[in-house]
Amino acid sequence: MPHLEISDLITVTDPLSGARMPVRRGDVVRRLDEAGDPRAARIVAGLPAGPDDVLDPLAVDRLMIGVHTELQRLSEELRIGERLVHVLDPLFEAIREIAGRRGRFRLVDIGSGLGYLVRWLASTGALGPNVELIGVDLDAALVAEADRLARAEGLDCRFVHGNAFDLPEIATVYVSTGVLHHFRGPALAEFFEAQADSQALAFCHFDIAATRLAPVGAWMFHRARMRHPLGRHDGVVSARRAHSDETLLRAATVPGIRPLLYEPKGLSNPFCTTLRPVLGIRPYLEDPLRQALGRSSRRLVGAEHLTRGGPPRHDAASWSASGAASGAGR
Numbered sequence: 001m002p003h004l005e006i007s008d009l010i011t012v013t014d015p016l017s018g019a020r021m022p023v024r025r026g027d028v029v030r031r032l033d034e035a036g037d038p039r040a041a042r043i044v045a046g047l048p049a050g051p052d053d054v055l056d057p058l059a060v061d062r063l064m065i066g067v068h069t070e071l072q073r074l075s076e077e078l079r080i081g082e083r084l085v086h087v088l089d090p091l092f093e094a095i096r097e098i099a100g101r102r103g104r105f106r107l108v109d110i111g112s113g114l115g116y117l118v119r120w121l122a123s124t125g126a127l128g129p130n131v132e133l134i135g136v137d138l139d140a141a142l143v144a145e146a147d148r149l150a151r152a153e154g155l156d157c158r159f160v161h162g163n164a165f166d167l168p169e170i171a172t173v174y175v176s177t178g179v180l181h182h183f184r185g186p187a188l189a190e191f192f193e194a195q196a197d198s199q200a201l202a203f204c205h206f207d208i209a210a211t212r213l214a215p216v217g218a219w220m221f222h223r224a225r226m227r228h229p230l231g232r233h234d235g236v237v238s239a240r241r242a243h244s245d246e247t248l249l250r251a252a253t254v255p256g257i258r259p260l261l262y263e264p265k266g267l268s269n270p271f272c273t274t275l276r277p278v279l280g281i282r283p284y285l286e287d288p289l290r291q292a293l294g295r296s297s298r299r300l301v302g303a304e305h306l307t308r309g310g311p312p313r314h315d316a317a318s319w320s321a322s323g324a325a326s327g328a329g330r
């Protein structure tokens with residue numbers, strides 16, 4: 001049975017035009033019932049809809065902003081900003097080194113939601129003055145709220161409504177938090193391919209670590225911290241949908257990119273690991289990045305780590321076949 005998140009079903013945006021699509025409540029309830037999730041179906045059945053059974057878009061927007069506000073508290077508690085900077089600061093150090101310490105760079109947060117990460121980076125100045133900060137999201141209501149908050153806080157950052165890969169400006173580094181598990185099947189590889197095909201030098205995507213404890217940890221955390229049943233429901237489903245280390249490294253193995261995981265399963269404490277990043281860097285950045293990371297670079301591993309650690313035989317075979325086991329970025 002597929003695990004479905006309610007928020008993916010009640011907000012549908014055409015990725016090409018950015019237009020909001022009408023969503024029939026009955027259709028969503030049926031999909032959730034068919035997926036074997038009657039509790040989620042009941043949550044959606046309780047949402048307001050018009051006489052034509054189309055979900056009330058304003059009520060859905062209010063709900064999504066409320067849930068993302070609670071999600072922001074979770075990000076604060078998990079110190080997402082600090083954890084991202086722990087990796088991003090050395091990454092920008094490596095990029096500056098390659099660029100001869102000159103130039104302006106641009107960080108693009110894909111699926112920025114209410115923009116917590118971008119706003120935190122802007123308010124702390126953690127990446128230095130020559131990094132422009134942009135958040136992009138397909139959800140117009142979340143972007144409008146992120147922009148309102150940033151203006152009220154007087155922050156130097158921008159939020160754009162649309163597809164992160166259709167920006168007119170070139171990104172130096174793409175980042176995201178809590179977005180990867182939304183991409184299923186071929187869409188995950190396409191997500192990484194789009195970034196490898198762009199002029200970006202690197203990507204760094206934080207998502208839930210697929211440990212056995214993740215769903216139960218997510219249940220306790222969301223139960224304690226989130227008020228709306230939708231947030232509690234989707235929080236646990238996200239942990240169930242988290243991609244394994246093998247899946248992430250395989251999907252991120254695209255031409256021109258050296259895929260790396262920071263703190264993969266074997267190197268981390270399962271009781272503390274919540275979110276951790278998969279990175280993709282242009283191969284010439286690996287040495288400067290490792291130097292900038294110092295001792296922490298031991299926690300940064302490529303596919304060769306998984307093969308040495310003894311993944312299932314078919315995994316080892318497919319790694320070797322793809323050339324990934326050599327560890328060389330292509």
Ligand SMILES: C[S@@+](CC[C@H](N)C(=O)[O-])C[C@H]1O[C@@H](n2cnc3c(N)ncnc32)[C@H](O)[C@@H]1O
Binds near residue numbers: 071072162179182
């Ligand atoms: C679970 S939310 C994560 C929000 C935020 N990063 C956080 O941690 O609170 C995932 C978001 O990704 C957005 N999204 C997915 N694909 C996108 C794309 N190609 N471009 C822009 N936004 C995208 C969705 O609209 C959704 O708001």
